[in-house]
Amino acid sequence: MPVYKNEEKNTWYTSFYYQDWQGNRKRKKKEGFARKKDAQEYERTFKLQQSGSCDMSFGQMTDLYLSDCKIRQKPTSYAVKENAINKHILPFFGNIPVNAVTVAHVRQWQNQLLQSNKYSQNFLHSVNGYLSAIFNHAMKFYGLLKNPSKECGKIQEKRPELHFWTLEQFNQFMQTVDGNYPAYTMFLLLFWTGMRLGELLALTLNDFDFEKHTVKINKTYHRFRKEDLILPPKTERSNRLVTLPAFLEDEVKAYTHKLYGYTPSERLFPLSKDMLAYRLKAGVQALGLPKIRVHDLRHSHASLLIDLGFSPLLIQERLGHENIETTLNTYSHLYPTQQDELATKLQAIFTE
Structure with missing residues (x-):
């Protein structure tokens, strides 16, 4: 995929055509990249997201999911979700293609969280739910065949402890x-x-x-x-x-x-x-x-x-x-x- 250098600014840019979700041919230009490979990666990512291919990385799919959530959810709820995903999910899954994530991957991720002994049962339940929601989004809108998080099951079978006063x-x-x-x-x-x-x-x-x-x-x-x-x-x-x-x-x-x-x-x-x-x-x-x-x-x-x-x-x-x-x-x-x-x-x- 060709990219171009702006000699005056010493930066790179990409300019290409793509088809939108209605099948219309459109042109996209993006400037200001410090490196050639950054411009190339932007074009590759953009085309994958437009095509809806689940060959895109989990991180790229997450961007699409969060963009959808930002419009539909309260800003406070969105902020909590975005922070948890960025901190606890993307470091593990971010670079793996969505359709290459397996049940074994999810299980390994769950075990890492459990072994840290840092988090409450309620938090573990929530962050596991965010992971599952991303895969559900990929299934509903981008043709992913299965949700490996759902197949893996709950992060803990034990009921979260309930505290109350008489x-x-x-x-x-x-x-x-x-x-x-x-x-x-x-x-x-x-x-x-x-x-x-x-x-x-x-x-x-x-x-x-x-x-x-x-x-x-x-x-x-x-x-x-x-x-x-x-x-x-x-x-x-x-x-x-x-x-x-x-x-x-x-x-x-x-x-x-x-x-x-x-x-x-x-x-x-x-x-x-x-x-x-x-x-x-x-x-x-x-x-x-x-x-x-x-x-x-x-x-x-x-x-x-x-x-x-x-x-x-x-x-x-x-x-x-x-x-x-x-x-x-x-x-x-x-x-x-x-x-x-x-x-x-x-x-x-x-x-x-």
């Missing part, structure tokens, strides 16, 4: 923030509704309907590159109405009465995520409670509902899970076994 432990903790606003109100809402922290931080007073005893969750807050963002919630099912007990409504009303110059369309809790994490850590250390994250208050709410006998479908709806499998995969082990009760009832029917 009601008694939560009540103990709340004594450490009693009278400390807005932390007191925020912790109550997190524990008694199961909403995500970003959902809480995006709430306005207008989201509460005290006549119908509900709070509307239809947005989430993120702090991204020193900017406050109010974005759509995590999934479509995250748009929901959560019913509120009377004591929680009273607490929200009491808190809003303490605010000066507040308008109902403004954020009710204009604080950072770090503030709550700091308060939580301080309470844990003061009382010797089990260590949990702020997000684990959501798990604590689900655990409480299970203990009270509510069904997975109701919990799915209240937490805003996209599907029932998420709820069951996360919390099924918390449900008491009913096998003995089932056998007893079958015996009773048989002997009637």
Whole structure:
């Protein structure tokens, strides 16, 4: 593939024709390469990506995947994914042709992550999911025949450890923030509704309907590159109405009465995520409670509902899970076994 030198600038450039996805013949020119082989590599990569050939490297396929994600995903979600892929996936797979990656490659990569003992189960699950998503993208849009990550299976069969507090432990903790606003109100809402922290931080007073005893969750807050963002919630099912007990409504009303110059369309809790994490850590250390994250208050709410006998479908709806499998995969082990009760009832029917 011919490339050309710009003698005046002492750089290289490439100029060539290609067919776009509609079959139209177009010309592409790219300048400013320091080396001849860099210009040649750019042309080769560009043509492979335009043709959709899975002979392209995994790194080149990843560029296409991330370009698609950047348009369709929230900037915060995209940034987390891009960082994890660049740091933990591309160093291993980047130069291998997509269609040459084998199950053995994936297994070797998984083992390297496991042997490092640096990462939580939740992180390992996420980064393995990113790898699988890249291969799925290649299958759906570029004709890759199989997903070696899916064939390899999960990076760990063991269920990620779930941390939560009992009601008694939560009540103990709340004594450490009693009278400390807005932390007191925020912790109550997190524990008694199961909403995500970003959902809480995006709430306005207008989201509460005290006549119908509900709070509307239809947005989430993120702090991204020193900017406050109010974005759509995590999934479509995250748009929901959560019913509120009377004591929680009273607490929200009491808190809003303490605010000066507040308008109902403004954020009710204009604080950072770090503030709550700091308060939580301080309470844990003061009382010797089990260590949990702020997000684990959501798990604590689900655990409480299970203990009270509510069904997975109701919990799915209240937490805003996209599907029932998420709820069951996360919390099924918390449900008491009913096998003995089932056998007893079958015996009773048989002997009637």
